Amino acid sequence: xxxxxxxxxxxxxxxxxxxxxxxxxxxxxxxxxxxxxxxxxxxxxxxxxxxxxxxxxxxxxxxxxxxxxxxxxxxxxxxxxxxxxxxxxxxxxxxxxxxxxxxxxxxxxxxxxxxxxxxxxxxxxxxxxxxxxxxxxxxxxxxxxxxxxxxxxxxxxxxxxxxxxxxxxxxxxxxxxxxxxxxxxxxxxxxxxxxxxxxxxxxxxxxxxxxxxxxxxxxxxxxxxxxxxxxxxxxxxxxxxxxxxxxxxxxxxxxxxxxxxxxxxxxxxxxxxxxxxxxxxxxxxxxxxxxxxxxxxxxxxxxxxxxxx
Numbered sequence: 001x002x003x004x005x006x007x008x009x010x011x012x013x014x015x016x017x018x019x020x021x022x023x024x025x026x027x028x029x030x031x032x033x034x035x036x037x038x039x040x041x042x043x044x045x046x047x048x049x050x051x052x053x054x055x056x057x058x059x060x061x062x063x064x065x066x067x068x069x070x071x072x073x074x075x076x077x078x079x080x081x082x083x084x085x086x087x088x089x090x091x092x093x094x095x096x097x098x099x100x101x102x103x104x105x106x107x108x109x110x111x112x113x114x115x116x117x118x119x120x121x122x123x124x125x126x127x128x129x130x131x132x133x134x135x136x137x138x139x140x141x142x143x144x145x146x147x148x149x150x151x152x153x154x155x156x157x158x159x160x161x162x163x164x165x166x167x168x169x170x171x172x173x174x175x176x177x178x179x180x181x182x183x184x185x186x187x188x189x190x191x192x193x194x195x196x197x198x199x200x201x202x203x204x205x206x207x208x209x210x211x212x213x214x215x216x217x218x219x220x221x222x223x224x225x226x227x228x229x230x231x232x233x234x235x236x237x238x239x240x241x242x243x244x245x246x247x248x249x250x251x252x253x254x255x256x257x258x259x260x261x262x263x264x265x266x267x268x269x270x271x272x273x274x275x276x277x278x279x280x281x282x283x284x285x286x287x288x289x290x291x292x293x294x295x296x297x298x299x300x301x302x303x304x305x306x307x308x309x
Contacts, residue, residue: 209306214251216241218298224249227300247293251282251303261308271297277305 055064061074068083076090085095092106101111108122117127124138133143140154148163156170165175172186181191188202218224224241240252256279264282266273271294272287282305286297 209308211307212305214239214303214305215300216249216298216303217300218243218249219296221295224298224301243295245293247286247295247297249284249286249298251284253280256280257307263306263308265304265306267302267304268297269299273297273301275303 061072062069063071063073065081068081069079071078076088077085078087078089080086080097084097084099087094092104093101094103094105096102096113098113100113100115101109103110108120109117110119110121112118112129114129116129116131119126124136125133126135126137128134128145130145132145132147135142140152141149142151142153144150144161146161148161149159151158156168157165158167158169160166160177162177164177165179167174172184173181174183174185176182176193178193180193180195183189184191188200189197190199190201192198215227216224217227221243223243226239226241238254241249242252243249257277259277259279262277264275264277266275266284268286271289272291274285274287276283282303284298284301284303286294286301288294288297
């Protein structure tokens with residue numbers, strides 16, 4: 001039967017097949033005059049379906065592959081070779097080998113192997129294994145496991161665990177817990193709670209004090225001579241220096257400072273020096289290597305004032 005040709009006498013048509021009681025068959029590899037076999041239509045169909053398996057089931061609206069249904073167009077499903085549903089176009093779903101929904105194009109879902117939604121492309125969400133929304137690529141949010149926004153990359157914001165803005169990496173601002181700017185590293189500023197600038201390290205040296213350095217020369221019983229002044233930020237006005245006794249000198253300036261915020265250091269190449277700071281002067285005492293008050297120690301000497309305003 002593998003090489004059979006079905007000959008229906010007198011102009012074959014569907015009506016011939018349906019109403020004829022007999023059909024004639026012969027082997028296509030044999031001459032036309034060879035012996036033919038006369039079969040009833042019922043016998044022919046029975047043999048064909050027995051040898052080649054059922055292909056169509058018109059009554060139930062089904063198509064079959066090898067020993068398994070492939071298409072059921074009444075219920076609108078496609079099945080795999082193991083007779084498991086692979087696609088249902090009525091419900092708009094693709095199913096995996098375990099018959100779990102993998103893709104639901106009606107609701108626009110991708111589901112994981114536990115049946116939970118992993119991707120909701122209708123609302124543009126990615127969802128984690130705990131069923132928490134994780135990413136929304138429409139609003140451009142990244143959310144933590146509590147559902148609170150962590151990063152809003154459209155506006156370049158990062159948020160703390162209370163959903164308060166913490167960082168704006170576009171404007172280069174760090175915020176406090178109340179959402180107020182604290183550090184503006186674009187403009188190099190530290191910001192107070194009221195929004196005013198507390199410190200500007202672009203225009204101010206980044207240290208906690210201001211300085212003035214004086215270089216002094218003194219011999220014999222002469223008044224010291226100011227040979228160099230390295231004034232940083234302390235505006236003390238015109239400086240004068242006088243000798244008040246052996247090894248005793250005073251630096252005076254007309255503009256007062258808060259002496260409690262000033263520290264003065266003296267440096268000499270030989271002997272010893274001490275300094276004490278008042279609101280408008282610095283008292284200097286010099287000693288030889290034996291600890292006796294002595295002139296000529298400032299040869300030269302350096303006085304540095306650090307003012308912690």
